Amino acid sequence: MKSVLPILTVLAAIVVIWYGAAVGLNSKWTYDQAARAGQEVSFSQLLRDAMTQERPVLPAPHQVAKGLWEGVAGQKITSKRSLVYHGGVTFSATMAGFVLGAVAGILLAVGIVHNRAMDMSVMPWAIASQTIPILAIAPMVIVVLASLGIKGLLPKAIIAAYLSFFPILVGMVKGLRAPDGMQLDLLRTYNASGPETFWKLRLPSSMPYFFASLKVGIAAALVGTIVAELPAGATQGLGARLLSGSYYGQTIQIWAALFAAAVLAAVLVIAVGAVEKVVLRKMGMAR
Amino acid sequence: EEVKLQLKWVTQSQFAGYYVAKEKGFYDEEGLDVMIMPGGPDISPTQVMAGGGADVTVDWMPSALAAREKGLPLVNIAQPFKSSGMMLTCLKETGITGPEDFKGKTLGVWFGGNEYPFLSWMATLGIPTDGSEGGVTVLKQGFNVDPLLQKQAACISTMTYNEYWQVIDAGLAPEDLVTFKYEDEGVATLEDGLYVLESNLADPAFKEKMVKFVRASMKGWKYAEENPDEAAGIVLDNDESGAQTEAHQKRMMGEIAKLTAGSNGALDPADYERTVKILLGGGSDPVISAVPTGAYTLDITDEALK
Amino acid sequence: MPVIEAKDLNLTFQTSDGPVHALKDVNLAIEKGEFVSFIGPSGCGKTTFLRCIAALETPTGGSLTVNGMSPDDARRARSYGYVFQAAGLYPWRTIAGNIKLPLEIMGYSRAEMDQRVEKVLNLVDLGGFGKKFPWQLSGGMQQRASIARALAFDAEILLMDEPFGALDEIVRDKLNEELLKLWKRTGKTIGFVTHSIPEAVYLSTKIVVMSPRPGRITDIIDSTLPRDERPLEIRDSAEFLAIAHRVREGLRAGHAYDE
Amino acid sequence: MPVIEAKDLNLTFQTSDGPVHALKDVNLAIEKGEFVSFIGPSGCGKTTFLRCIAALETPTGGSLTVNGMSPDDARRARSYGYVFQAAGLYPWRTIAGNIKLPLEIMGYSRAEMDQRVEKVLNLVDLGGFGKKFPWQLSGGMQQRASIARALAFDAEILLMDEPFGALDEIVRDKLNEELLKLWKRTGKTIGFVTHSIPEAVYLSTKIVVMSPRPGRITDIIDSTLPRDERPLEIRDSAEFLAIAHRVREGLRAGHAYDE
Amino acid sequence: MSALISAFVFWAAATALNGWIARSYPSARWAKLFVPALFGATLLILWEGLVRGLNVSPVILPAPSAIAARFAESTEVLWGDFAQTILKGALAGYVIGCGAAVLVAIAIDRSPFLKRGLLPVGNFVAALPIVGIAPILVMWFGFDWQSKAAVVVMMVFFPVLVNMVAGLAATDQLQRDLMATYSASYRQTLAKLRLPAAMPFLFNGLKIATTLALIGAIVAEFFGSPTRGMGFRISTAVGQLDMPLVWSEIAVAALAGSGFFGLMALIEKAVTFWHPSQRRR
């Protein structure tokens, strides 16, 4: 709880900068409008207008807060206008994708560390796979999967997994190779099998890398889900909210959805962090 | 009987006819169970068709003809939209009064198959679009009207029923704007037709199903034209993203009604010929290179409208 | 047949600034049940030789057999207990957990494990420290834990690389006695690196003196001390001092050669 | 005024399974230029006490001053050279680079650095190994490199935690002599942890005997050996043996107390 | 169908061959190139076989041969797009984003106050999904590559930050104590201990960021762009159902991404040669 004050301080600083930026960015419109109407604007008018525009370039914090509040508390959570409802849709696909991605990433990393042929051949192609812009192929993936009869949560989860497996793969390969020579030699003298070396040495010593990459991976899974929500029919989920907000230039709705997504991401990352703390403490590594 | 309909864009009054037909039970009356799948900028209806994800799709003729040339034989079976709603909307303060003023300006254009009417228009005007001297700078415009509001572009593409009103909603007055309707400029292409795969049409049962579908859909459209507010309400109820506003949808329905007004669902071959002509004249890189054959059929509407 | 037999063993490390000749023409035969000490200046290749025996390093020349097999086959047969020069405890395991590690791998039952951990912890005087993590222990305690880890299971060959380096004289004497008892009881073959001449003489049946750059064996001394009865007082006997003297001379010669 | 003065010093570690009383009521005064050895069973708090002096650990009771200031102020004044029990070389630096580290931090000129590195490398017999990386060196060589690192710059107080633990007798003797020379030449105050009774007696002006659980000082022995002339042969003198005997008795008492 | 079967047979044979080579010539230089190349070739041939054997519509998935042909005839377009998207957008964003993340990580690490305050908030801000930010950044920074660079900055920031923060904490007690006895200043400790020790983690982040930078730059173009760039080309080509061109652009992205990643891996090898993961093989 020591962190409350620092976080509040940082938040306060951000809010102040944000208001400043909002006035700066939105004032152009106010001036233009006044010029079109042939009027002069006073500074106080400018301030008031810059923070109450309906389609601001940058909505003021309180506008976003209001949008968020209405989205979260102003609706029944089953309502299509509720951010909680859309957040829930996104969350479930994110989790499914993250689990798929983490399992895939870890399995591939284990394969790479233990199997020479995999080590040589998989990594270059895993890298290449990540350079394929998902937004470009997501629609095709959805189409292809739909023609195979796979619909709903799974296509989204697959795209989320596709984005999240890579950071986990890279981190785990590094982590699984982190044990030093002596630690490995010890197990060699015991003639420990590959799986034993994995469970008793490689896995524990990969933990710091593991959690760092899980955090990146879960955030990536969320991005993947949101990307996948666009071609999935742009109907449900925070991604759909974001995009439909942007079709209609409703900046406040965009920002509210954006914040909901970021809150979700932060919660997920914090949750991973909490697991990390517990695990590292159990392992005597948190000091 | 099941019918899967893939829309070109998100749920909005642009597609009111289909939603009305569904809600009002017109499809049921024909014994059809219609599933309406919304689209979006990332959904290529033609791809969905190719993947077998839908039986029939709403698409614009330029993109349907392009798909046909690329080996996906789509066939127009009905054309609920008589006229085009596309236009170029410019800020008056940029000094643009007519197409001759475009030179040296930045214009926002929708791509993804929607750019061809624009390109052929520019070609007829003799204005280069490749960034060369005396031409226009073309921006690939996103899904909203910000480039105009932010003055990043002098003109942007808008639809009479949607983006234009977003500009107005943003606080600009119609007097601040200059608009060029493609319809008026003689470069209008056919929008929002119904397309199916040619191979399916060989199957009489499928044909029969489409007849029923078109008949019910047109019933929906005509109902929507007569009851715009109710239609907008139905659309709103079907919007799962919860992003639409009532006022906007009602206004959109009013504008859409103007575009569907002249059509009973049957394609007017003259409109088709005009569209093909415009597309073939699309400058250096035309969307289609040869006159298509068999790209439409009147069988379905003939049957449906009997 | 010797348990460990090296013939013309050579090992060269390739480093970025040229090769390092760590072992040169090493010839040595160790019989079953022997206690062999290796002594020599720092950097002469003692660790490297022990690592070769345990198949942790591959010689670049000559032959080396363990029980008539290759060292690697012997490793697979779990013939070795190895105490490394640095403690090398896994930081995420408690002391007891570290000692359990080989037992888990070799599939001992839970009850057996607990009982053995208890026993070896007491042997190295760490009773009550089982639940601590390595970084909560002093340097010497960590080293003792690593000795306990190697003694917890029954390896035929015990390789110990300066196991008692960080211990005081009294504990060291005690552990020396314990080690001798264990050796006599089990009949293990032991390879032992030390820097202490008295320790080498007190413990060994055979003392191997090495000299550096490149690492060679300069002297092999078969101890004449009685094999089964070695009270600590034996260190004052003339026989003991004579052997110690010979070791010291060998060592000194190695150093001289170096300069 | 003593350079280092501890009064009723206490230190308790809080661990998850209860507190560990590592230092209890330690009283000690070290004068400028003294050579003080700490000896005691493993785990008795020697390292902990050295760490307190160097302000790496904060006592939980009593007072400790260095040059009349707090240890932390003395640390800021760069009074300490510290040889840790483990070598702790940075793996990304060569041996020469590791020795240069403190010199870079203290802002020596490039020429001075090179010259000092050269000098201390030779002092610990590692000439020619400057360009190697730590993992390419044997255990003893790493330890010598870490000694060289602490000797490379001019700290007023030198704290050495079992610096010669991994070295053979002959190198050890040599380094003992070198250390004494350096001490005499520079007048440094030295705190020295060792497990070797002869080493402690040979080097020190004062020997502190400690005993464990909780760590206390059980005996402080002021050496009667001459301060400025100590040939290696002094180790056979009766005086030497008498002091060694007293240290051994103190040690044994500590162990006895323990059991 | 026979195309399908022969593709599978080829795949099985090639996999077996690869396994054998990897086992028999584990450290041969040619094997290090040959094995992944053969693996890739199998994937492509499997793909070709599947597309032909199952008669997949070229509108959904073109065959590699068709893609290669399209690639060869549009090198000029592809190069122009590559320059616009990768050389300008991705690279600029990568440098700025990674640089900023490293600096912020250091700032965060230095001040416990910032660490407690900024890290959670930073996590939060950096977790804003690209699809949401891209339109906004396009609105702010215009249509050209600057907005793409801004998107890339946002994308690469978080992974690099997280890894760098973990890396700066990766020193052990003894290493820190050593610095304390020298009374090294904060800057000295940073330069001589924390930064070197953080390198293995940092490169982890930098490597992940290479692919993110490409994705970010390309995806940002979907939200508005001039009439060139890989993302622009992909989205317009999809509209024209010119799938071979789409996949040619994807191939360019994959090649560029692998090259970029490989470059970072090489630098990593040079910088963290001392880390056990690099040393042991």
Ligand SMILES: Nc1ncnc2c1ncn2[C@@H]1O[C@H](COP(=O)(O)OP(=O)(O)OP(=O)(O)O)[C@@H](O)[C@H]1O
């Ligand atoms: N960080 C720590 N947390 C908990 N207990 C500790 C910690 N460091 C040391 N101890 C305990 O304090 C006691 C004294 O440790 P210290 O390292 O000072 O011993 P030492 O005299 O240096 O022993 P050795 O000769 O083995 O190095 C030991 O019982 C040890 O377990």
Ligand SMILES: Nc1ncnc2c1ncn2[C@@H]1O[C@H](COP(=O)(O)OP(=O)(O)OP(=O)(O)O)[C@@H](O)[C@H]1O
């Ligand atoms: N991995 C390595 N790469 C390069 N050289 C090495 C490596 N390991 C050891 N050496 C070199 O081999 C020689 C012998 O090293 P070894 O560790 O066997 O010595 P040692 O006799 O055990 O010394 P100490 O008593 O100091 O532990 C040394 O000169 C050392 O520098």
Ligand SMILES: Cc1ncc(C[n+]2csc(CCO)c2C)c(N)n1
């Ligand atoms: C990528 C993409 N951008 C723009 C359009 C144009 N468009 C066609 S219908 C419609 C809805 C009217 O508001 C719009 C904007 C498109 N089809 N695809």
Ligand SMILES: [Mg+2]
């Ligand atoms: Mg050694």
Ligand SMILES: [Mg+2]
């Ligand atoms: Mg100690």
